[in-house]
Amino acid sequence: MTTTLWLFIALQMMMGAFDTFYHHEGTERLAWRPGQDMELRLHGVRNLAYMLAFACLGWTMPQGGWAIALILLLAGELFITLWDFVEEDRTRHLPATERVVHTLLTLNYGVILAMLIPVLAGWAGEPSAILPVHYGIMSWFCAIAAFGVFVSGLRDLAAARRCPRLVPADPAPLAAALGPRKAVLVTGGTGFVGSRLVEALASAGHDVTVLTRDRAKALRLLGANPVHIVTSLDAIASDTPIDAIVNLAGEPISNGPWTRAKRQRIVRSRMAMTQHVVRLMQRLRHRPVVLVSGSAIGIYGLRGDESLSEDSEGRPCFSRHVCLNWERAARRAEGLGVRTVYLRTGLVLDASGGMLARMLAPFEYGLGGRFGDGRHWMSWIHRDDLVRLIVHCIARSDIGGPVNGTAPVPVTNRIFTAALGRALHRPAMLPVPAWPLRRLLGGFADELLLSGQRVLPAAAARTGFLFRYPDLDAALAAITGADKRIPTDAPLHPFVTEKGF
The missing domain is CATH 3.40.50.720 (NAD(P)-binding Rossmann-like Domain)
Structure with a gap:
């Protein structure tokens, strides 16, 4: 794991955090938008995959079958990301800043894979084992990122389950x-x-x-x-x-x-x-x-x-x-x-x-x-x-x-x-x-x-x-979405305020 590779991984973490907080949580509020359940599921699964990848790369040296499993995990993450791009274009209009960030994330991820896959392939030739390692500050950076995407992934999966209950009432x-x-x-x-x-x-x-x-x-x-x-x-x-x-x-x-x-x-x-x-x-x-x-x-x-x-x-x-x-x-x-x-x-x-x-x-x-x-x-x-x-x-x-x-x-x-x-x-x-x-x-x-x-x-x-x-x-x-919405044809009842109006 070279210093250059760690720099690209750190950049991926920071851009991903920006995309999550500024777009998904801030401007787009995906967790509260009706009809985004599939996108939220994809985000949730991808974040859990990121959690495993960050924890593994930051603290272990996977060898043999474990290295192959990590390669498959990264390939699966790439597939999910491509699926997510299709789902986003199908269900919502992405702001220009989000499209730019997604492009940069994709390009940066490609560079990471180009440098990381040969390393993992070399480890795959060793006997299967998970060896503990410590890369200093980058190990702790990976730990923080792994925890963050773990919490975000669980939240996105929970929001996906709630999403069908957020459909607005008939206007x-x-x-x-x-x-x-x-x-x-x-x-x-x-x-x-x-x-x-x-x-x-x-x-x-x-x-x-x-x-x-x-x-x-x-x-x-x-x-x-x-x-x-x-x-x-x-x-x-x-x-x-x-x-x-x-x-x-x-x-x-x-x-x-x-x-x-x-x-x-x-x-x-x-x-x-x-x-x-x-x-x-x-x-x-x-x-x-x-x-x-x-x-x-x-x-x-x-x-x-x-x-x-x-x-x-x-x-x-x-x-x-x-x-x-x-x-x-x-x-x-x-x-x-x-x-x-x-x-x-x-x-x-x-x-x-x-x-x-x-x-x-x-x-x-x-x-x-x-x-x-x-x-x-x-x-x-x-x-x-x-x-x-x-x-x-x-x-x-x-x-x-x-x-x-x-x-x-x-x-x-x-x-x-x-x-x-x-x-x-x-x-x-x-x-x-x-x-x-x-x-x-x-x-x-x-x-x-x-x-x-x-x-x-x-x-x-x-x-x-x-x-x-x-x-x-x-x-x-x-x-x-904590309770069923009151039907729009339900009877309305008079009220009395504290002043008796």
């Missing part, structure tokens, strides 16, 4: 309340909430137009649905019939620290898009009946333990600044005679995106816990219930003004993280201290991770909206 019933066929324009239709809304509306037979900056992304996400895609509102003719507009577009708020430039993008993107929507309504010959415009419960500011409804006042903070400007921009639609709803959403729950998606991996590895002291409130809502609430706001002519998009029973962060641990059958005992979050993320951590609002859906309750997931444990069990 069509989510839009059942809308009634006869409607023409709906959705901005932000490729986003976390917007894509599910578009799927629901299209599946229910409504005419859906989606505004997006990235047509290719929209086709990948929405291609199976009969929707019309535009990259500019100017492409919509003045005589186009539009019954309702749902405005959800804006710079993501939770994908990085709130630098000065990031704050400007967050505010300006929402203001600009809402202004474009208002200008579209001004030139349409037949204006839409309703505009449902995005907002958030951050408009109430940081309010401690106070129970808040749509009539509550707010306290200054950046989140409130964003939401006030967003709602003020949308208010111009009221002057055009368009019924306007300001949808103040809380923490939207689903495995495919949002804050929960980022929490799943660490919690599944047993590394989860409360943020800070865990006493701050988290006002949450299941994504499917939020889609149903948007449809409810479109369908009900008596709904206007602010509507809180939250479930009826908000919980503290301590209760939320404990419930997530239960859903994943993992302990949630490793708290994340407040000071590193504040140091790394600044205001983002203060307002979104370490503080919150105790918000109640008073307007939704007053207008007869019924939640399918009013209970956090049931919502998390459905999202994580």
